[in-house]
Every structure is written in C-alpha cells, then in structure tokens.
Amino acid sequence: MRGEPAMAALDDRALRGLVESDRVHRDFYTSPAVFELEMERIFGRAWLIVGHASQVPEPGDFVTATLCRHPVIMSRHADGEVHLMFNRCAHRGAQVCTEPRGNARRFECPYHGWVYETDGRHAGAPYPKRYASGFLKGGEFDLAKVPRMAVYRGFVFGCLSADGPGLDEFLGPMKSHIDAMVDRAPDGEVEACAGTFRYRFGANWKIQMENQNDLYHPMFTHASTTARDGTQFRRHGAEDDEAGRVRLLKENEALNEQWEELAIGGHRYGHTYMERFPMDRGQSGPVHERYRAAMEASYGERAAEAMAVKHHNSIFYPQWSIQYLTQHIRVMNPVSVDCTENVIIPLKLKGAPEEMWRAALRSNNNSHSPSGMVMSDDMEVWIRCQRGLASPGREWVVFARGMNEERIDNAGSFEGRGTSEANARHQHAAWLDYMCGEA
Amino acid sequence: MRAEIERFLYLEARLLDERRFEEWMNLFAEDGWYWVPAAPDQKDPYDGVSIFFDDRRIMKTRLERLDHPRIHSQKPASRTMHALSNIEIDEEHGEEGEVLVRSNLTMFEFRLDKQTVYGGRCRHSLRIRDGGGFEIAWKRVDLVNCDGVFETLSVPF
Ligand code: FES
Ligand SMILES: [Fe+2]
Numbered sequence: 001m002r003g004e005p006a007m008a009a010l011d012d013r014a015l016r017g018l019v020e021s022d023r024v025h026r027d028f029y030t031s032p033a034v035f036e037l038e039m040e041r042i043f044g045r046a047w048l049i050v051g052h053a054s055q056v057p058e059p060g061d062f063v064t065a066t067l068c069r070h071p072v073i074m075s076r077h078a079d080g081e082v083h084l085m086f087n088r089c090a091h092r093g094a095q096v097c098t099e100p101r102g103n104a105r106r107f108e109c110p111y112h113g114w115v116y117e118t119d120g121r122h123a124g125a126p127y128p129k130r131y132a133s134g135f136l137k138g139g140e141f142d143l144a145k146v147p148r149m150a151v152y153r154g155f156v157f158g159c160l161s162a163d164g165p166g167l168d169e170f171l172g173p174m175k176s177h178i179d180a181m182v183d184r185a186p187d188g189e190v191e192a193c194a195g196t197f198r199y200r201f202g203a204n205w206k207i208q209m210e211n212q213n214d215l216y217h218p219m220f221t222h223a224s225t226t227a228r229d230g231t232q233f234r235r236h237g238a239e240d241d242e243a244g245r246v247r248l249l250k251e252n253e254a255l256n257e258q259w260e261e262l263a264i265g266g267h268r269y270g271h272t273y274m275e276r277f278p279m280d281r282g283q284s285g286p287v288h289e290r291y292r293a294a295m296e297a298s299y300g301e302r303a304a305e306a307m308a309v310k311h312h313n314s315i316f317y318p319q320w321s322i323q324y325l326t327q328h329i330r331v332m333n334p335v336s337v338d339c340t341e342n343v344i345i346p347l348k349l350k351g352a353p354e355e356m357w358r359a360a361l362r363s364n365n366n367s368h369s370p371s372g373m374v375m376s377d378d379m380e381v382w383i384r385c386q387r388g389l390a391s392p393g394r395e396w397v398v399f400a401r402g403m404n405e406e407r408i409d410n411a412g413s414f415e416g417r418g419t420s421e422a423n424a425r426h427q428h429a430a431w432l433d434y435m436c437g438e439a
Numbered sequence: 440m441r442a443e444i445e446r447f448l449y450l451e452a453r454l455l456d457e458r459r460f461e462e463w464m465n466l467f468a469e470d471g472w473y474w475v476p477a478a479p480d481q482k483d484p485y486d487g488v489s490i491f492f493d494d495r496r497i498m499k500t501r502l503e504r505l506d507h508p509r510i511h512s513q514k515p516a517s518r519t520m521h522a523l524s525n526i527e528i529d530e531e532h533g534e535e536g537e538v539l540v541r542s543n544l545t546m547f548e549f550r551l552d553k554q555t556v557y558g559g560r561c562r563h564s565l566r567i568r569d570g571g572g573f574e575i576a577w578k579r580v581d582l583v584n585c586d587g588v589f590e591t592l593s594v595p596f
Contacts, residue, residue, distance in 0.1 A: 100586065195478050195487035198588045224507035225500075233500045341588060346488055358485050365492045366500075369477065370589035373504060379591050380512040 010037060012436045019428050022400040026389045029204040029397075035337035042318050042434040043068035046269070047150070047157045047170045049320040049331055050074050051345065052192040053082050054154060055101070060118055063101045066333050066341070067158050072146060073097050073107070074156060077119035084149040084158050085120040090141040107143070116143050153182045154189060155329075165269075173413065174271045177314040181322050183306040186294035186351030194361060197344040199370045203382035205318070205334040206427070208342075211378060212315050213274045213423040215259050216401060219248045221381050225373050230256065233366065233373065246277055260418035262312075268412035270317030270430025272423040276309045276324060287355045294351055315423075317430055326368055327360040338386050344368050399424050444540055444565065445526060447573050452521035455595060460502035463595070467495060468566055468574040475559075475580045475596060490585065491595065505593065512591050517550040519594050523561070537564045537576050544580060546596055558583045559596060 010033055018025040018034070027034060048067055051074055055063050062075035064087060071087035073096075087095045089109040096107045096116060106123055107116040115123040120143035125136055146158040150167035155178065157167055171178070182190050211217065225232050230249035250256050258277075266272035283291075295303040315321040320331045331343040346364045348357050367374040389397070402420025416422035447466075454463040467473065474484055475491040484492045493501060504510055525543040533539040539562060546557045559582040565573040580596045 193487075195586070197477060197488055197490075198586075200588050200590060220509075221511065224504045224510035233497075344488075361485060361488060362492065362497075365489045366497060369488065369490050369592075371475075371491055371501075371592035373501060376512040376591040376593060377510070380514075384511075 010034065015435045016432065019432050020396075021425070022403050023396040023398050024428055026395055026397060029206060029386065029389050030337065032337045035204075035334070037435065038318075038431075039068060039334070042431070043160070043334065045159070045161045045164050045434065046318055047148075047159045047167050049316070049329070050084060050156045050158050051331075052154050052190070052329075052347070053151060053156055054189075054191040054193060055345075056082060058103065060103045060105060061101075062097065062104060062107075062118065064097055064099065065343075067146060068160060069333070069335070070160075071095055072158065073120075073143070075104075075118045075120075077117065079119070081119070082149075082151060082156055083119045084146045084156065085143040086146065088144065089114055090122060090143065091125070096143070114141070120145060153178055170269055171316070172269070172271075173267045174273075174314065174316060177273060177311060177322060180310050181324060181327075181347070183299075184309070184352075185349035186291070186298045188298065189350045190347040191350055192345050193348055194346040194364075196346075197364075197369050198341065199375070199379070200335065200339060200341045201379040201383055202338055203340060203379075203386040204338060205332060205340045206431075207382045207385050208332055208340060208378075209315065209318065209427055210399075210424040211382065212313055212321055213264055213272050214419075214421070215262060215264070215274065216419040216421070217381070218259075219255060221377050222248065222374060224377065234363075262418055263415065264417060264420065264423050265406075265415040266413065266423055266426040268430075270427045270434075271315060272317070272426055273311050273314040274423070276312045287353050290353045291356060294353070298351070317427055323368070326363045328364055328368065330368075399428070440538075441526075441528060444528065444538065444573070447565065448523055448526065448540065448542065448563065451575075452523055455521055456519050458505070458516065458594075460505055464495070464498050464502055466573075466575050467498070467578075468576050469495060471495060471575050471577060473498060473575075473578050473595065475582065476585055478586050479581065490582070490589075490592065510593075513593050515550065517548045517594050519549075520547045521596070522546075534564060534576070537566045538573075539564050544596060548594065555590070557596060559585075561596075 018028045050065050050067060050072065051063060056074060056076040059076055059078045059080065062073050065072050065074060073085055073087045075083050077083055087097055089096050089111065091109065091112060091114050094109055094111040096109045104118060106118065113126045117123050122136070122139065122141040128136055146160065147162040148159040150157050152167060152171065152175065182188065222232065226248045230247050230251050232246040232248050247256055262277070263275040264273070292303065292307065295307050299306045309324050311324055313321050313323045319333070320329055322329050328344050328346040331345065333341045335341050344364065346361065366372065399421040402416060402422055405420055406414045406416035406422040408414040414422065414426060451463065451466055473491055473493045474489060477488050477490050481487060505513060522545045523542045527541045529539040529541055542561045544559045544561050548555045559580045562579045564576040566576040568574055
C-alpha cells in the first residue's frame with residue numbers, strides 16, 4: 001500500500017468525512033485503504049452476480065469467473081443443479097481449473113492430482129495411504145463453496161457473507177427490472193449464448209457506477225457519435241431502423257430537453273435506474289409483427305406490457321447492470337483502487353425472431369465491444385477522472401446537480417428526473433451504510 | 440499476381456498507419472465487410488459477439504468518428520504500425536472471382552505513453568476488379584488474444 005498514513009485512522013468518522021450530501025472527497029476514489037475496506041464491507045456483503053445459468057446448460061459444464069477478486073467456478077453437476085465454489089484446491093491451494101469454460105467429468109488439480117466432483121465434493125487423493133486413516137473423509141476437503149448462492153430467473157448470484165439479507169430482500173423492487181428484461185422473451189427466458197466481451201480500464205469502480213445513469217454526459221462524452229442531425233448511430237444494429245437512432249441533441253446542437261423529462265430513481269441498497277429514452281421509440285415492421293405474435297401467443301393480454309422496454313438501464317449496486325437497449329448485462333469487477341474489469345454478457349430473448357437477435361448482436365458489437373463507439377469514450381473519461389483526481393489542491397468532487405429535487409419515500413426509494421445527479425448521491429448514501437455498518 | 444497482391448496489402452496497411460481511413464474503406468467492395476471475432480475459430484459472425492463486424496455503413500460511421508474533433512478516446516490519436524508477413528495465396532479456398540490471401544499481422548499501437556502490441560492471422564478475400572486491381576470482398580482478423588481482456592481499441596487492425 002503506497003504509504004497510506006490514513007490507513008490506521010480509517011474509522012467511521014474518517015469514512016463519514018469522505019461523503020457529504022452533495023460532494024465526495026477525492027480519497028473516495030484514490031485511497032487504496034478505502035478500496036480494501038470496500039472489498040470487505042461492500043463486496044464482501046452484497047449479492048454479486050456471477051453470470052447466467054444458461055452459460056452452463058449441460059451436466060459437467062463450467063465457467064470460471066471472478067467474484068470480488070476471488071477466482072470461482074460456476075458449474076452444473078450431474079443432478080442438474082448449478083454450484084458456485086472457490087477455484088482453490090483444498091490441498092495446497094492451486095487453482096483446479098483455468099479454462100474460461102468447458103465441460104468436465106471431474107476437476108483434477110494439476111499439482112498432486114486431487115480430484116473433485118463437479119459439485120465440488122472431494123472425490124479422492126492419489127496414494128491416500130500416507131494420510132492418517134480417516135483423515136480425508138467427511139467432506140472437509142471439498143472445494144469451498146461460496147457462502148451463499150441464489151438464482152433469480154436464471155441469473156446466478158453469490159454472496160461472500162453467510163449472513164445478511166437474502167437475495168430476495170437485496171433485490172427488492174429491482175426484481176421487476178430483471179423481470180422486465182426476461183419477460184420480453186416469448187419463452188420467458190433469456191440465454192447467454194453469444195460469448196462475452198472483457199475489458200479493463202484504469203479507473204475506480206465507483207466512477208463507472210456513477211456514470212451509467214448520468215444523463216448529463218452523453219451529449220459531451222459521446223459527441224463524436226452524434227451526426228449532424230443530432231442523432232447517434234443506429235444502436236439497434238445496421239438495419240434501416242430509424243427508431244434505433246437515439247437523439248442526443250436537437251439539430252442546432254442544443255441539448256435535447258427531452259432528456260430532462262426522463263424518470264430516474266433508485267431503491268434500497270444503492271440500486272438505481274433510468275427510464276428508456278423517449279426517442280428510442282417502439283419498433284415496427286414485419287419482424288416486429290412476428291415478435292408481437294409470439295408474445296401474444298405466450299402472454300395473451302399481458303403481451304404489450306411484457307414487450308415494452310421500460311428502462312434504458314438498471315444498476316444493481318455495487319457490481320452489475322442491465323442495459324436494455326443493447327440487451328446485455330454488464331458485470332463490473334474491481335481489480336484495484338484504480339482499475340476495473342468489465343464483462344459484457346449479451347442475452348438472447350428465447351423464442352423471439354432470429355433477426356432481432358442478430359440486430360442485438362450487432363448493436364453490442366458497435367457500441368459495447370472493446371472497439372465500441374460508445375464504451376471507448378466512456379472509458380476514456382473515466383480514466384481521465386482517475387488521473388485528474390490524483391491532483392491535490394481541490395479535494396472535493398461535486399454532485400450537486402438537481403440537489404433536493406428528488407422525492408424520497410420511507411422504504412429507501414426515491415424518484416428524480418433528467419440530468420440530476422441524484423442517482424450518484426443515492427449510491428453514495430448506500431456506500432456510507434455499507435462502510436459504516438448500517439447495511 | 441503475388442507481387443500485385445503484396446502491393447495491395449501493403450498499401451492497405453499504410454493507409455491505416457497514415458490514418459487515411461476513407462481511402463482504406465474505399466478498398467472494400469460496396470458489399471464488403473470487415474470482421475474481428477471475439478472468440479477463436481468462430482464460424483459465423485452471428486454465432487456470437489465480435490470486436491469488429493462492420494459492413495460499409497458501420498465502417499463509415501466508425502471512420503467518420505475517427506476524424507471527429509471531439510473523439511476523446513483518440514486525443515491524442517494513436518500512432519500505429521501494421522506489419523504483414525507470411526503471405527500465402529490459398530489457391531483452393533477462394534470464392535469464384537476472388538483470391539483468398541492469408542497473412543500474419545503485427546500491429547503496434549502507441550498512445551499516451553503506452554505501447555501495445557497485437558498479433559493476428561488475417562484472411563483477405565480479394566475480388567478481382569473488371570478493369571484490373573482488387574477490392575476487398577471481406578477481411579477477417581483472428582487476434583491471438585481475441586477472447587482476452589482488452590483496453591480501448593479505435594484503429595482497425
Ligand atoms: S495443491 Fe491440489 S493436489 Fe496438491
Ligand atoms: Fe456514456
């Protein structure tokens with residue numbers, strides 16, 4: 001830890017001193033000691049997403065992933081259940097599995113050949129006679145399970161803490177945001193079958209968190225993706241689809257004030273969301289008609305409601321989000337105080353016309369691949385924030401936009417509007433709860 | 440033929456390094472496409488996501504953006520060096536009226552005090568133009584780290 005004299009002094013008072021109602025101290029983003037505490041108190045307690053059960057459809061299928069810097073394995077065992085365990089041999093600690101994905105009858109440790117079933121049960125050690133009799137029995141040498149695991153609509157979550165709120169309580173009203181994504185599939189299921197993008201950028205994880213619902217930035221950060229008529233390139237792919245063009249500006253380059261009308265808001269535990277862009281209107285055409293027909297066949301009268309895209313994105317604090325327009329989830333894993341790694345997992349709406357999926361794939365390629373026209377400018381500004389915040393002389397970062405305009409209820413939810421920075425303030429309040437012991 | 444193909448591919452590399460993106464794009468046929476898969480051995484661009492999968496329209500959007508005065512991720516702009524080697528003409532697999540050319544690509548990119556090296560295998564399907572010369576029917580680059588962790592990419596391979 002590069003000379004962190006404040007380390008010993010990071011008591012509640014010091015932590016509270018980093019966050020005020022309309023500003024946060026730059027140490028919030030730059031202090032390695034704060035980061036280490038966050039890993040323990042936020043990432044160590046919150047429910048974190050690992051992936052989607054459709055990544056491991058068959059018995060023996062597995063993927064390796066990262067859960068708050070810890071290597072884990074998500075696998076499907078012969079009994080059809082999904083398991084989540086640490087990727088660490090019970091003998092002397094070697095990772096038992098290094099492939100990003102695959103199918104295994106058993107996991108075999110490369111070091112001394114200990115073997116594990118795909119549910120993590122210890123299945124034997126070579127030449128066991130030199131161990132005292134009975135030593136290897138009794139499940140003590142299984143792969144350690146992530147303390148808690150839960151699945152909601154196919155999304156697999158792990159929690160590093162054995163106690164605390166269950167997934168249901170943790171998600172709260174945000175469950176409806178997951179439903180809104182999954183219910184758009186005529187079969188009522190989504191599938192992660194398109195691989196992933198992974199990228200890394202040199203900025204603190206919270207800078208990305210604060211950015212995703214920031215309606216104040218698109219017209220500036222993303223100026224280079226805006227055409228002369230104020231619209232962004234077709235986010236829905238390459239098809240002739242005017243509806244997929246997002247209007248960032250009016251034709252005279254002035255702010256499109258429709259942005260100020262968008263609903264934003266959040267719920268308990270720091271989760272936030274924003275409404276879908278009004279300029280991203282519903283689709284039409286023959287493919288859409290086939291989609292509608294498939295939805296009506298499945299949902300009857302509820303079809304129109306289930307088809308509607310309600311939000312642009314929804315952020316599940318502290319670690320993942322759903323992007324509805326591009327149809328993916330974004331998993332955001334902190335690596336160090338000034339480095340974050342993203343995994344983008346596109347989701348196929350099962351039962352929807354193949355053309356829609358193709359458009360979604362292309363949309364992901366164009367906006368959210370490492371070469372993505374949207375992501376690359378976002379990452380650039382996040383990195384610049386991290387670098388800028390290394391400077392002394394001005395200690396505070398300002399989040400005062402739209403201050404006190406939001407309507408807050410007693411259950412920890414709030415509603416706001418437009419380019420207000422209320423969503424970031426809501427995240428900051430959750431941060432304090434986690435860090436100072438109330439979450 | 441071989442000399443002509445080499446000349447064409449070296450020109451392509453130089454246009455990218457000199458940031459003459461519009462001229463680069465015009466090497467592609469009207470129905471041409473440029474593909475950089477995000478997984479090894481991907482068979483079809485619709486099997487999964489891609490790092491680049493551009494038809495002429497997306498290419499144009501992307502390249503116009505590279506010239507935009509407010510493209511923050513290219514301030515300062517990347518300097519690149521594309522080097523091609525191991526050029527092989529695949530007599531067996533070309534499509535009608537096209538020559539399939541395999542090559543190995545090394546690209547150095549320098550931006551903001553950092554140099555990054557990329558390596559990949561390229562396939563160009565070159566369509567022989569009526570009046571002589573080539574246009575790119577499709578170009579595919581299989582990066583050795585295609586499913587790895589990336590930082591921002593802006594300049595095509
Ligand atoms: S460390 Fe795994 S068998 Fe020894
Ligand atoms: Fe953005």
